[in-house]
Amino acid sequence: METPRCCDSGVDIHEMTCLPDRCINFDYLNITRRLLLKSLLLSHYTATSCLGRGLQQTLEALRLGRSGLAPCTFETVALDTFAGEVAGVDAVKLPERLSEFDCRNNRLAQLALEQDDFSTVVDIAAARYGRDRIGVFVGTSTSGILQTELAYRHRDPASGALPADFHYAATHNTFSVADFTRRYLNLTGPAVALSSACSSSAKVFGSAQRMMAAGLIDAAVVGGVDSLCLTVLYGFNALGLTSTRPCRPFDAARDGISIGEAGAFALLESATEVHEGDVLLLGVGESSDAYHMSSPHPQGTGARMAMQAALDSAGLLARDIDYINLHGTATQSNDAAEGMAVNAIFGDRVPCSSTKAATGHTLGAAGSIEAVICALALRYRLLPGGLNIGQLDPGIALDYLTANRSHPIMRAMSNSFGFGGTNCSLIFGRAQSQ
Amino acid sequence: MTILAAYLNGIGLLGPGLPGWQAGKRILAGSQPYLPTTVNLPVPVLLPPAERRRSSAIVKLTLAVGLEAATAAGIEPAALPCVYVSSGGDGHNCHEICQTLASDDRHISPTRFHNSVHNAAPGYWGIATGSMTPVSVLAAFDASFGAGLLELLAMVTANRAAALLIACDTPYPEPLHGVRPMPGMFGVALAATAEPNAHSMVQIRVELTRDRADTLTDIGFEALRRSIPSARSLPLLQAIAQTQAARVTLDYLDRTRIAIELIPC
Structure with missing residues (x-):
């Protein structure tokens, strides 16, 4: 059977995707x-969220149908909502050389990078490709904005200035988490933060794929890190989009989101050699x-x-x-x-x-x-x-x-x-x- | 070293004393003196009234330079996949939120919250132009222009199709200004294709380098280049304005910089 074609573009369009009012899309x-x-190989990957640290705990929680959501007790937040807080984030100590990056978001990034030997595997890959041939693409929506929220509580009463120990570039700025990740992993290739709200760390796969296809890099560390902060908890509440119960996607009575925090990373390489069970990025x-x-x-x-x-x-x-x-x-x-x-x-x-x-x-x-x-x-x-x-x-x-x-x-x-x-x-x- | 190539077919520019590419080109080429003045932002007439009222400086700047570049390149903005980069987004909006969250009444405005996302300006770009094409929304602090340029080149090279880069920065109010001083706003947009066309001004051939970044002899331009991340593009813009074959080196990350060979069309 002949596949339908649209707009003389020669593109095979599955019939049900035809959007005749939007020819430009074709x-x-x-x-x-x-x-x-x-196709690219996800040669290594890891995830840390309220479900647990690393793949084993995440898989176990999924197998048991366990949720990590609990009534929100984060910081001084007084909202009737549930949150997926990662345990132990504030106990994470950044290396001395990266101390200016210290904030909840980068602590969570480090916690995630340390699971499943992820940073070790990247180090081995860097020895193979060269440190400037691995790109870093990290998605985040709010990066370390919590640090600024806290700093605003401690403004100088006379001048209004932020405290002297507040480091904007290394904590609050959107790039901070990508900058921290590349420095933590000792990578010197192209690095960038992607920040398009909730699609941020899906889009990292697209950017990395394009840059690898263009030949600027041989491999990429892609990932996403977002941590709890007042801006998103109070912000989604202001929009009336947070539920007072653990969220219920696709339930008839669903009434809003529960905000969580997580860090997840993958190492993307060319799929020159794959083994049964390996996972590939296909599209x-x-x-x-x-x-x-x-x-x-x-x-x-x-x-x-x-x-x-x-x-x-x-x-x-x-x-x-x-x-x-x-x-x-x-x-x-x-x-x-x-x-x-x-x-x-x-x-x-x-x-x-x-x-x-x-x-x-x-x-x-x-x-x-x-x-x-x-x-x-x-x-x-x-x-x-x-x-x-x-x-x-x-x-x-x-x-x-x-x-x-x-x-x-x-x-x-x-x-x-x-x-x-x-x-x-x-x-x-x-x-x-x- | 890998070299990525593209043709630039349209430029948008708005910064202190640089009111658009046509006027800015003459100033950058040295045929008129550079006199830094306040930027006049055009009213974003393409936005529906509700969004127009809410639009902040960075939204107006984004629309102004993006539309200027697309128009010059003779391409419908709705058809252009886009790379959007800003070193830190809308600082005024962020300040208002942080101020409210530090007060006794933490109820922030829902509009402020949805405008707080880094992709607010490209979101309004989509609403204004009707563009449903992909947008890569990036941030790389002082390396932002370089990061955007690399993404533009990767997009054009990998897709073999047109793409638009928009790089915009607006200053922060105090107390954020104290920790991130930026003296003014600057926006630049580049419309690029993989193949040359009737609008092509220059071919750029881009590679990473350890060479030192170029500085500008005009002290006004150099001050701008150093103080606003999107103005790190100025050596490239000046070389295009001079319409001669040239090689420029732009700031990027630490010791990694971006070398650009320019071949006028």
Whole structure:
């Protein structure tokens, strides 16, 4: 059967993705179609969140269906909400040479980098490639802003100046966490922070992939770190988007998010040699909503474009995807729009779930931690069920998992959509023995 | 060393005494003296009234330079994948939030909160232009322009298609100004393609280097270059304005810098 084509661009468009009012989009699809970048190997990865430190604890929590959410007792926050706080972050000591970077966000970054021998593996890779041939791409939404929030409480009563020991560049500035990561890992290649709200650390995979394809670097450390702070806790509360209960993605009675914190990293290398069970980055799709700063497009048009672009860049069809880790924040509008977008491409055929009822919404770290969860799903044949479901939303037609399933899968998609209408979908695959 | 190449087809520019690329070009080329003045930000008429009212300096700056570059390149902004870089985002908005959070009443405004994301300005860019193309939103403190330029080159090279870089910085109010002093605002946008077209001004060939970064002989320009991260682009802009083959070196990270060979079209 002939595949439908749109706008004379020569692009094969799956019929259900046709958006005739937005012809311009097909130029972009054409770009991603031509992209078809080589798959990259996630040669090593790690995650730390309220579920635990490192892969073993994370996997164990997912297997048990355990959530890390608890009533929020963070700092002096007085809000009736749940949070996914990582235990022991404040006990982390940064190396003396990096003491100016000391803040909760960089402590969490270091805690994450120290799990699963991640920093050691990067060191070995650096010896192989050269320290200036490994790029660093770290997603964050608020970096170390908590440090500034605290400094504002200690302004000089006369001059209004911030305390002398406050170090803006190394803590609050958005780049701080990427700068800390490259210095901690002793890498001297290109380094950057990506900060597009909740899609930040999904987009790191796209930026790294492009820079590797362009030949500027041979490998990349990608990841995301976001930590609890007053700005996001009070901010989401001001928007009326936080739940007073542990969040319930895709439940009919869902009423908002639970904020979490996390750090997750992966080392990306060319997939020149892969082994059974290795995890590959197969596709990246990005789009923008061009709709509203804090509400998603009601029909999920941007989300749909990102998922389709990811499929196109991987050279895959909807039927090739075995599991979708949804963005699934548990607000009414987000889950409804995402459900519509997923259904438009996949129907109700693909098992999917949001893991935010387990981890909380870790904002700028969400893309990376959910990428790692997809990697665990592929490697350990575990499709994590969504938690806290009383009754699934009958208005959303998806095969939403309310319990774990355990069977082999070959390809998983991870969705991340953020404020400002920034969307990113990633596709990961399980390598077969060569 | 890997060399990444692209053609620049349109430039947007707004900074103290640099009111757009056409006027700025003559000043940068030395045919008119440089007189730093306050930046006049155009009203962002493409935004719906509600968003227009809420738009801050960095949003207006982003729209102004982005549209100038896209128009000069003869390309519909909605069709352009975008790289957006700012060294620290909207400092005024951040100050208001931190001030409220340090007070007895921590209720911050919902609009302030959604404008606090680093991608607020590119979000408004999308709303204004209707662009649903991907946007990479970056930050690299003083290395921000270099980081944005590398992402632009990687995007153009990997996609073999057009892309737009927008780099913008606006100053912080006190007390943040005390820890991050920036004397004014500066915005620059570059519209690039992999292949030359009728609008192409120059081909740039970019590589990483350990060479020292260029400084500017005009003390006004040099002060600007040193004090605002997006103005680290000035040696490149000046070389383009002079329309001669040249090699410039821009500041980037620590001892890593960006060497750019310019070949006029």
